[in-house]
Amino acid sequence: MLSEKEKWFFDHHGYIILKDVVVKEDITRMIELGDRWHEMTLEELPPPLTSTALSNPKASPTLARWINHVHYADETFQRLVLNRQIMRVILALTRQNPCLVDTALTKNYRTSDEINFHAAGRDYQVEDGAPYAGFLNAAISLVDVPAGTGFVCLPGSHKRNFELPDSVSIHDGPPTVVNVPVQAGDCVIFTEALYHGAKAWTEKYPRMTVFNRYIGEGSHGSLPIEDQRNLIPEEIYDLEQAAVPGQRKKVADRLLRDLAADAA
Numbered sequence: 075m076l077s078e079k080e081k082w083f084f085d086h087h088g089y090i091i092l093k094d095v096v097v098k099e100d101i102t103r104m105i106e107l108g109d110r111w112h113e114m115t116l117e118e119l120p121p122p123l124t125s126t127a128l129s130n131p132k133a134s135p136t137l138a139r140w141i142n143h144v145h146y147a148d149e150t151f152q153r154l155v156l157n158r159q160i161m162r163v164i165l166a167l168t169r170q171n172p173c174l175v176d177t178a179l180t181k182n183y184r185t186s187d188e189i190n191f192h193a194a195g196r197d198y199q200v201e202d203g204a205p206y207a208g209f210l211n212a213a214i215s216l217v218d219v220p221a222g223t224g225f226v227c228l229p230g231s232h233k234r235n236f237e238l239p240d241s242v243s244i245h246d247g248p249p250t251v252v253n254v255p256v257q258a259g260d261c262v263i264f265t266e267a268l269y270h271g272a273k274a275w276t277e278k279y280p281r282m283t284v285f286n287r288y289i290g291e292g293s294h295g296s297l298p299i300e301d302q303r304n305l306i307p308e309e310i311y312d313l314e315q316a317a318v319p320g321q322r323k324k325v326a327d328r329l330l331r332d333l334a335a336d337a338a
């Protein structure tokens with residue numbers, strides 16, 4: 075499902091860029107909803123929308139706020155969770171057995187905090203000639219992000235053979251630190267084992283990004299939200315179940331069939 079070049083790129087860098095994976099109408103709708111929800115307080119958000127950014131009393135007042143569970147609130151986010159072009163890569167990187175653990179819609183202003191380098195876990199390896207990542211983030215940009223702002227990472231740091239020197243920061247440039255400019259509708263899929271962060275936002279319009287997180291087989295996240303399961307399609311409920319070794323999900327089978335038909 076990944077070309078040899080894509081396997082090489084992901085293994086070498088820890089991320090991969092998919093261009094233009096979302097239709098314009100869905101981008102417009104997601105921005106419209108994002109603008110509406112980001113004006114609301116935590117209490118005003120329609121359940122089960124929440125914001126773990128706001129529920130932490132120690133969070134900086136200028137932290138770029140994110141809103142979780144957006145796929146329980148609108149079909150555009152559901153389409154994004156099941157997006158075939160994105161799922162082709164997520165399936166390939168999780169031994170075709172992913173579990174959706176979080177969706178979050180983030181809005182950054184020029185006053186929002188930058189994000190220093192961080193990484194989660196070390197679950198990255200190459201097995202049978204293919205990369206495997208146990209924790210993945212699909213970051214879909216809803217706006218154009220020019221060079222010099224937005225996502226930054228330390229390519230190759232997901233292999234973690236050596237610890238990150240204290241002197242390295244998001245303000246360093248290439249070749250150590252790489253900034254990834256994208257257009258509205260592009261997706262950057264990265265392993266959370268990769269050191270990544272964000273430079274301060276520089277544009278007049280806000281930055282809006284959807285972060286969909288998937289894990290492979292292993293411990294489970296906070297989804298599904300059982301008492302709201304009527305708000306999501308059965309396939310997404312399936313995708314939110316813990317991935318069990320040797321038991322491929324129906325949603326994965328269906329996506330793999332569609333991907334095979336696309337490739338035929």
Ligand SMILES: O=C(O)CCC(=O)C(=O)O
Pocket residue numbers: 189211213224225226270271272285
């Ligand atoms: O804003 C970004 O692109 C980085 C987000 C980030 O650091 C994260 O999702 O963990």
